Amino acid sequence: MTGSGPSAADPAGAPVTAPVTVLVADDDAVTRSGLRTLLSVQPGIAVIGEAADGVEAVEVARRLRPDVVLMDVRMPRRNGIEATRQLLAGSAGAAGSAAPPKVVVITTFENDDYVTAALGAGASGFVLKRLPVRQIAEAVRVVAAGEAILFPAALGRMVTARPLRGAEALPKAALTVREEEVLRLMATGLSNPEIAQSLAVSLETVKTHVGNVLTKLGAQNRTHAVVIAYESGLVVPGFAG
Structure with missing residues (x-):
């Protein structure tokens, strides 16, 4: 992954860790712009692109190869569920050798069948849009490091709200x-x-x-x-x- 380890050294010889690269996918332009602006000033994070729907999210992710895609689920043309499934089903790189990005679902409502379906499609976790940006940034860092974002109570409510x-x-x-x-x-x-x-x-x-x-x-x-x-x-x- 592009932001997963040391990539340079400072003049004193200490390793410098590359920032976690992020693609923000949301059909609302104000939300995209706000997330990009707020996340870009968080330590260790670089927002390298935006997408307005699921089709664009897949295309841009494959071109820019971010570490993490912050994915809205309710988007036109292709929703975040299908975009997540398509991204994680194959390579994110044109040469077919790069690992796909991690996906963090970002949503307004935690009790959302779309979120549950996206998690089932392979998303590493979800965050709520109303959370402070520092918490969203931390979720991005955690997922980029190979961990998962779990909110056991919320996840349990979401899944079992549907027929088992x-x-x-x-x-x-x-x-x-x-x-x-x-x-x-x-x-x-x-x-x-x-x-x-x-x-x-x-x-x-x-x-x-x-x-x-x-x-x-x-x-x-x-x-x-x-x-x-x-x-x-x-x-x-x-x-x-």
Whole structure:
């Protein structure tokens, strides 16, 4: 990714970390401009482009190759769900070798079927437009670093507000008892180190379990795995570990 590591050094020889590059996709011009202006002054973030709809978001992301796309879901021509799915289904680069960008959904309403669907399509998390810009910026940084933005209570409400799909939401390859336990802890928003502490196992063991969970569920990331867990009824709102 373009903003994922040191790219230069200062005169004293200390590494300089490249900023996280961001594409803002929203059909409202005022919102796009505001986000671009506010995010551009946040430390470690560089907004390198804008898009007014889902079609443009995919085109611009593939051309500019940002680290993160801040994606509205209710857009014309192609909504944020389909744009997310298309971006994450293939390469973001013309040569076919670059990893796709991470996607953070930005929305006005947290109880939104569009958001749930975008998370199911592989978005790494969501933020609300009303949040202070420093929190949106932090979400961008966290996702760029390979983590997921989880709001367990809100995610649980969103998913279970729809009819549960039950056991068919889970793949045929059954999770082990320990993997189910790890998935439930993931659904509470715990990080890998916190899960390791909770289960009294090593961090490497947790990473192995998380990797197995994602593979067996066919999930693109932790957030997608948690959505599947809620949809299947394996995890219920209010679960606290």
